Amino acid sequence: MNGFFKTMAVTAVAAAALLGGTAAQADGERYVLVSHAPDSDSWWNTIKNALALAGEQMDVEVEYRNPPTGDLADMARIIEQAAASGPDGIITTLADPDVLSGPIRAAVDAGIDVIIMNSGTPEQAREIGALMYVGQPEYDAGFAAGQRAAGDGVGSFLCVNHYINSPSSTQRCQGFADGLGVELGNQMIDSGQDPAEIQNRVMAYLNANPDTDAVLTLGPTSADPTILALDQMGLAGDIYFGTFDLGGDIVDAIRDGVIEWGIDQQPFLQAYLPVVVLTNYHRYGVLPGNNINSGPGFVTADALDLVSQLAGEYR
Amino acid sequence: MAESGQGAATALAKDERVKEISGLRKALIRPELGAIVGTIAVFVFFVAFAGDSGMFNAQGVLNWSIVSAQFMIIAVGACMLMIAGEFDLSVGSMIGFAGMSIAIISVTLQWPVWIAILLTLALCVAIGALNGFIVVRTGLPSFIVTLAFLFILRGFTIFFPQLIERQTIIGGIDDAAEGDWLAPVFGGKIGGWIFDWLAEMEMIAVFERGTREGEPIVNGIPMLIVWALVLVAVAHVVLTRTQFGNWVFASGGDAQAARYVGVPVNRVKILMFMFTAFCAFVFATCQVMEFGSAGADRGLLKEFEAIIAVVIGGALLTGGYGSVIGAALGALIFGVVQQGLFFAGVESSLFRVFLGVILLFAVILNTYIRRIITGER
Numbered sequence: 044m045n046g047f048f049k050t051m052a053v054t055a056v057a058a059a060a061l062l063g064g065t066a067a068q069a070d071g072e073r074y075v076l077v078s079h080a081p082d083s084d085s086w087w088n089t090i091k092n093a094l095a096l097a098g099e100q101m102d103v104e105v106e107y108r109n110p111p112t113g114d115l116a117d118m119a120r121i122i123e124q125a126a127a128s129g130p131d132g133i134i135t136t137l138a139d140p141d142v143l144s145g146p147i148r149a150a151v152d153a154g155i156d157v158i159i160m161n162s163g164t165p166e167q168a169r170e171i172g173a174l175m176y177v178g179q180p181e182y183d184a185g186f187a188a189g190q191r192a193a194g195d196g197v198g199s200f201l202c203v204n205h206y207i208n209s210p211s212s213t214q215r216c217q218g219f220a221d222g223l224g225v226e227l228g229n230q231m232i233d234s235g236q237d238p239a240e241i242q243n244r245v246m247a248y249l250n251a252n253p254d255t256d257a258v259l260t261l262g263p264t265s266a267d268p269t270i271l272a273l274d275q276m277g278l279a280g281d282i283y284f285g286t287f288d289l290g291g292d293i294v295d296a297i298r299d300g301v302i303e304w305g306i307d308q309q310p311f312l313q314a315y316l317p318v319v320v321l322t323n324y325h326r327y328g329v330l331p332g333n334n335i336n337s338g339p340g341f342v343t344a345d346a347l348d349l350v351s352q353l354a355g356e357y358r
Numbered sequence: 359m360a361e362s363g364q365g366a367a368t369a370l371a372k373d374e375r376v377k378e379i380s381g382l383r384k385a386l387i388r389p390e391l392g393a394i395v396g397t398i399a400v401f402v403f404f405v406a407f408a409g410d411s412g413m414f415n416a417q418g419v420l421n422w423s424i425v426s427a428q429f430m431i432i433a434v435g436a437c438m439l440m441i442a443g444e445f446d447l448s449v450g451s452m453i454g455f456a457g458m459s460i461a462i463i464s465v466t467l468q469w470p471v472w473i474a475i476l477l478t479l480a481l482c483v484a485i486g487a488l489n490g491f492i493v494v495r496t497g498l499p500s501f502i503v504t505l506a507f508l509f510i511l512r513g514f515t516i517f518f519p520q521l522i523e524r525q526t527i528i529g530g531i532d533d534a535a536e537g538d539w540l541a542p543v544f545g546g547k548i549g550g551w552i553f554d555w556l557a558e559m560e561m562i563a564v565f566e567r568g569t570r571e572g573e574p575i576v577n578g579i580p581m582l583i584v585w586a587l588v589l590v591a592v593a594h595v596v597l598t599r600t601q602f603g604n605w606v607f608a609s610g611g612d613a614q615a616a617r618y619v620g621v622p623v624n625r626v627k628i629l630m631f632m633f634t635a636f637c638a639f640v641f642a643t644c645q646v647m648e649f650g651s652a653g654a655d656r657g658l659l660k661e662f663e664a665i666i667a668v669v670i671g672g673a674l675l676t677g678g679y680g681s682v683i684g685a686a687l688g689a690l691i692f693g694v695v696q697q698g699l700f701f702a703g704v705e706s707s708l709f710r711v712f713l714g715v716i717l718l719f720a721v722i723l724n725t726y727i728r729r730i731i732t733g734e735r
Binding site for chain 2: 082106112113121126142209210233
């Protein structure tokens with residue numbers, strides 16, 4: 044028993060040192076960013092970096108929170124919790140309005156300024172009482188990509204959905220199908236989050252449906268294993284391949300001609316701008332008059348240098 | 359019956375077969391001791407490091423109370439089942455499945471919400487019974503059988519809404535539940551007048567703007583918390599004060615020996631699987647009624663969170679030993695730590711590190727206690 048209490052005391056001291064380390068920050072405004080992403084989603088690293096950079100430049104305190112498994116009901120609790128800790132502003136995604144609108148509205152009504160970023164729509168952000176929406180409307184982005192692909196002669200596709208639980212992922216696939224002018228049907232697969240599984244399912248689908256014209260992935264989580272799958276099947280560079288979002292491997296694949304284009308929603312701006320907007324709003328009372336579209340921008344093999352240099356970090 | 363007999367014996371004279379145990383030792387070998395120490399330590403820790411961060415204002419308290427109550431509901435079921443010597447890894451998937459079932463029946467089929475709730479209850483308990491039936495009939499470890507149901511139920515939870523509604527989240531349950539008589543039992547709030555009064559006395563904050571301006575920020579105790587407390591109380595009484603409770607302990611301690619003395623071990627185990635499924639159903643229904651939607655991702659990894667809470671609460675993974683109060687305290691520790699680390703400003707990715715450390719402490723402490731009880735070295 045004695046040993047137990049000794050270990051407990053040691054840990055408490057260690058924890059105290061750790062707390063002291065994080066607590067010593069700028070004595071300014073405090074903003075909390077709540078995302079819906081599970082820990083395993085590497086794309087959100089850019090958001091974390093941009094958030095930290097904005098906090099540093101504006102001299103404000105910033106925090107990043109997410110539900111570890113991506114469970115949106117847990118995310119609702121995190122928003123309630125963020126509101127209870129009394130920050131100056133909350134920056135959050137609106138992945139599912141049914142679940143999240145209650146907690147977000149309560150935060151707004153409690154006097155906390157909210158900016159919706161990434162998921163959701165400008166209309167939903169306004170209804171909920173948020174100051175503005177910063178992001179890329181998902182269906183529209185998918186639709187634009189679909190039209191572009193249709194122009195390049197694509198008639199059928201495979202949508203590799205690695206986050207089937209999120210309605211916005213499905214909207215991207217649906218938008219792409221509508222942009223092409225075809226039924227989505229069974230062309231969207233639930234790939235799961237595990238790289239090996241994603242790779243195998245893509246190979247299985249393409250073997251079963253050899254006449255598929257194009258592959259659409261929804262981010263690095265599904266794109267990286269899909270690149271490997273196409274390599275193994277000898278289809279790399281042959282099949283039309285577009286993806287949402289950027290990452291290190293995606294940028295390389297665009298340069299090598301494996302991926303036609305990447306849709307960059309510029310996550311950097313989604314985390315950076317809300318902090319800047321909120322800080323200036325709280326310090327000087329100035330606020331831009333409309334929502335900010337951070338994307339879509341199509342990244343192709345041209346002008347790839349800066350992107351590849353910063354891919355996965357700020358791009 | 360057994361109780362009154364015992365009472366009579368002690369009233370008559372000291373029974374020479376009963377060994378005298380000192381009060382201190384009695385206190386030390388209680389399964390919930392570790393959890394009590396842990397609860398105190400956790401609260402001291404957070405009062406010291408997060409006392410002024412909003413964690414202990416009305417909103418903050420409600421926040422970690424709800425999270426703890428969620429853990430408590432599934433931990434009670436997992437605890438009873440673990441004492442009976444079995445595991446259920448399908449709890450998390452069952453939560454997603456139950457929520458989706460309510461959504462599909464009430465929103466897609468447009469049936470009244472109370473029918474959706476009752477049908478889902480029957481479905482969940484039936485699946486729990488099936489789990490238990492397979493385990494006792496085949497003699498396979500429940501670990502494997504329920505792992506299979508973890509995948510089966512999660513798969514259906516994604517498949518059916520995809521098939522019917524072409525999406526993985528079904529909303530609109532709150533509109534369907536409007537005026538329903540059963541829905542408020544899970545999604546309602548009670549005691550609103552207490553908070554109105556507290557707000558009038560300026561003890562808690564009120565909304566500063568919006569449609570609810572002037573109303574207290576906390577406007578009632580969610581039924582989720584009431585369910586958690588009732589389940590804990592009922593399970594504790596059943597486990598410690600009834601013959602059935604003794605059967606549960608006996609089934610988990612040594613099933614064969616229990617059979618020899620006439621305990622219906624198979625029936626007890628199947629009933630415990632059904633109870634675990636019932637707890638998952640309560641969790642899911644409260645969540646669905648509060649948020650108004652069901653999603654295919656609900657309840658991910660909750661089975662492990664339930665087991666962790668139970669183990670922190672002093673139950674043995676091998677069965678036959680444990681306490682519902684301990685499991686409830688384990689759930690409280692889990693919830694307070696999870697939410698409290700945020701208030702204390704700890705980097706969120708370190709949450710798992712703390713969770714692991716606490717789990718390790720709890721298991722080590724429990725091993726010490728078991729050695730004291732059994733006298734093994």
